[in-house]
Amino acid sequence: xxxxxxxxxxxxxxxxxxxxxxxxxxxxxxxxxxxxxxxxxxxxxxxxxxxxxxxxxxxxxxxxxxxxxxxxxxxxxxxxxxxxxxxxxxxxxxxxxxxxxxxxxxxxxxx
Amino acid sequence: xxxxxxxxxxxxxxxxxxxxxxxxxxxxxxxxxxxxxxxxxxxxxxxxxxxxxxxxxxxxxxxxxxxxxxxxxxxxxxxxxxxxxxxxxxxxxxxxxxxxxxxxxxxxxxxxxxxxxx
Numbered sequence: 001x002x003x004x005x006x007x008x009x010x011x012x013x014x015x016x017x018x019x020x021x022x023x024x025x026x027x028x029x030x031x032x033x034x035x036x037x038x039x040x041x042x043x044x045x046x047x048x049x050x051x052x053x054x055x056x057x058x059x060x061x062x063x064x065x066x067x068x069x070x071x072x073x074x075x076x077x078x079x080x081x082x083x084x085x086x087x088x089x090x091x092x093x094x095x096x097x098x099x100x101x102x103x104x105x106x107x108x109x110x111x
Numbered sequence: 112x113x114x115x116x117x118x119x120x121x122x123x124x125x126x127x128x129x130x131x132x133x134x135x136x137x138x139x140x141x142x143x144x145x146x147x148x149x150x151x152x153x154x155x156x157x158x159x160x161x162x163x164x165x166x167x168x169x170x171x172x173x174x175x176x177x178x179x180x181x182x183x184x185x186x187x188x189x190x191x192x193x194x195x196x197x198x199x200x201x202x203x204x205x206x207x208x209x210x211x212x213x214x215x216x217x218x219x220x221x222x223x224x225x226x227x228x229x
Contacts (some may be wrong), residue, residue, distance in 0.1 A: 033216070042115075043202065058216065083125040090156065100148075100217065102156035 024093030135201030
């Protein structure tokens with residue numbers, strides 16, 4: 001079944017660690033996105049990609065980086081995690097009809 | 112700059128009753144999309160309903176319908192015959208029609224937490 005997957009679902013790490021949040025979709029969508037969401041707050045776009053080898057920064061500044069080597073895969077990396085990075089990270093993809101499909105999210109806690 | 116405002120941080124409805132969630136937005140564009148997304152607790156965000164700004168007819172998806180008032184820049188969501196499974200955070204979102212850089216990306220409101228009482 002076509003879907004979008006994020007791993008891990010929850011992650012608790014110490015300050016200074018390097019982490020990668022995984023996001024994969026099986027729908028063949030060209031466009032993929034990373035959103036950051038704090039509890040009870042709106043989603044903020046931090047990265048997006050319109051296709052392989054295309055990545056752009058979003059509206060909210062983020063110290064994370066992304067890569068898009070394959071259409072189905074859009075990982076997000078933090079080189080040195082800090083407590084300020086504690087948040088929920090949502091991955092999404094879309095086709096031409098503009099509908100966004102979201103993953104289940106990764107809840108990141110940096111101690 | 113485009114903005115999306117959801118003025119109701121929390122709403123509550125009795126099971127089987129009807130509830131309306133409000134959303135207003137600000138834009139100078141004439142062609143755009145509007146969306147309502149649902150995010151149940153600790154679960155995946157899903158699209159509830161979508162409206163194209165050029166369409167005058169209000170979108171409907173089963174028990175979910177919208178009241179789109181383009182001149183007033185209002186886009187409310189009505190949930191009829193509310194069910195316990197409707198309890199979630201509801202986000203209103205806007206996207207300009209023309210893709211290109213950050214202008215083509217979704218702008219979300221802060222969300223409305225809906226509780227459904229049995």
